[in-house]
Amino acid sequence: MCKKVWMCTWLKLWTVRVSNNLYPWQAGLWQSLAGRSQQAHAYLLHGPAGSGKRALAEHFAQFLxxxxxQSEQACGQCSACKxxxxxxxxxxxRLEPEEEGKGILIASVRALVAKILQTSQQGGRKVVIVExxxxxxxxxxxxxLKSLEEPxxxxxxxxxxxQFSFLLPTIKSxxxxxxxxxxxxxxxxxxxxxxxxxxxxxxxxxLALASGSPLNAQKLLHVDVLAIREQVVTGVKQLFKQxxxxSDLALAWAKIPPELLFDxxxxxxxxxxxxxxxxxxxQLGLPDMGVVLKHVAPRAPLALLLETQDWLLEHRQKVLRRAPLRADLLLEGLLVRWQALLPR
Ligand SMILES: [Zn+2]
Structure with missing residues (x-):
């Protein structure tokens, strides 16, 4: 079964259906969760975006x-499964941000805590998915924290x-x-x-364009990503050739999701x-940019390269968090820095 959700990144350009079916690469993971002799009271499923964690959590929730x-799978027939x-x-x-890209509010947590203090309506377990x-x-x-420790x-x-590293140690522990x-x-x-x-x-x-994530690669099928890629690669070559x-490129790329460009x-x-x-x-990545990167690498001043990389990573986070930024200025700033990597 599936349910419609909006994706939390630029891939949320369209409605996608998140299945609770396991993916073929999750058989071992499933065994380590469902095969436990006793279930823990809190699990933290962590890993790169697009690895299928949500589907795994949904499958696990139904099972719990x-x-x-039967045979370490939900029956699909009982009243709970229906x-x-x-x-x-x-x-x-499900505990999620009220607004995409925003934080989960204390008020939402308090409402959840009040809810789970009530008796289970179906007489079995209660399950909370936090994402x-x-x-x-x-x-x-x-x-x-208190509910996590003593549910x-x-x-x-x-x-x-x-983003495991962003979690408080008290939550992880x-x-x-x-x-x-x-x-x-x-x-x-x-x-x-x-x-x-x-x-x-x-x-x-x-797959390479989706940073190795097959699920994100599948979503890329919905947009003409190969054409976007060609447009961007051509633009970068023109930028280096003056x-x-x-500012021209920032204007031409205005409709390209900034998350994709920053990636x-x-x-x-x-x-x-x-x-x-x-x-x-x-180690030069996809062939479309390999020659360009090989040309730039020996000529780019190391300090400037490191500084540019820091700037990109910092602003990529801001873009992913949907911080209030002027997209055109941000893009122009990126391209000014990028052009400077190849001194005239
Ligand atoms: Zn069942």
Missing amino acids: LCKAP LYAADTHPDLA PAEAMTTGSANAL AGSTIFLLISH RCVLQVCPLPSEAESVQWLQQQSELSEEQCRTL QSSP WFCQWAQLILRYKISEDES
Whole structure:
């Protein structure tokens, strides 16, 4: 079964359906969760975005609520499974930011804590999914701590985190930590080929553009990302040849999601730095930019390169958090810095 949700990044340009079905690469993960002789009261599923943590948490939630699980799977037939399928299970709560990209409010945590103090309506467990856990402010995390440590009744918390390092140690220490890594490239490409009519090479390119995440690569199929990529790569070449100015390109790229641009420029800065140190041509990323990066690497002043990389990472975080920024000025600032990497 599926439910419609909005994605929390630029991929949220369209409605996607998040299934609670496990992905092929999650068999081992599932065994380590469902196969436990005794369930913990809090789990923290953490790993890169697009590794399938939400689907895993949903699958686990249904399993924990099911009244007659069989062979370490929810039965799909009992009243709890039917309520879950209809998204009306009264003992399942989801704690999320009220507004995308914002923090989880203390008021939301307090309302949740009051709810889980009540008796389970179905007479079984209560399950709370918190996503993303790093959206909890210090205040809201503190408001949740006592419930995490001593959950009321048989409540089980499933926290999902895409940015583990942002979580308070007090939250981490109260949960069973379950890392959810991305699948291997071979597994991802095989899965993508099953989901599309693309060739193996096209799947590899898509996967690279999605930073190795097969789920994000699948979403990229919905936009003409290969055409956007070509436009951006051409623009960067023109920028270095002084054929386009930063302000021209910022204008031309106005409709491209800034998150996508920052992803690519962060990757390119890293590749330039890596090549500058190693001179290993296999480390130049996708072929479309390889020649450019190889040309820039020996010429870019190291201090400037490091400074640019810091700036990119800092502003990428701001973009991901939807900080109030003027997109045109931000993009122009990025391109001015980028152009300076290749001194005239
Ligand atoms: Zn069931």
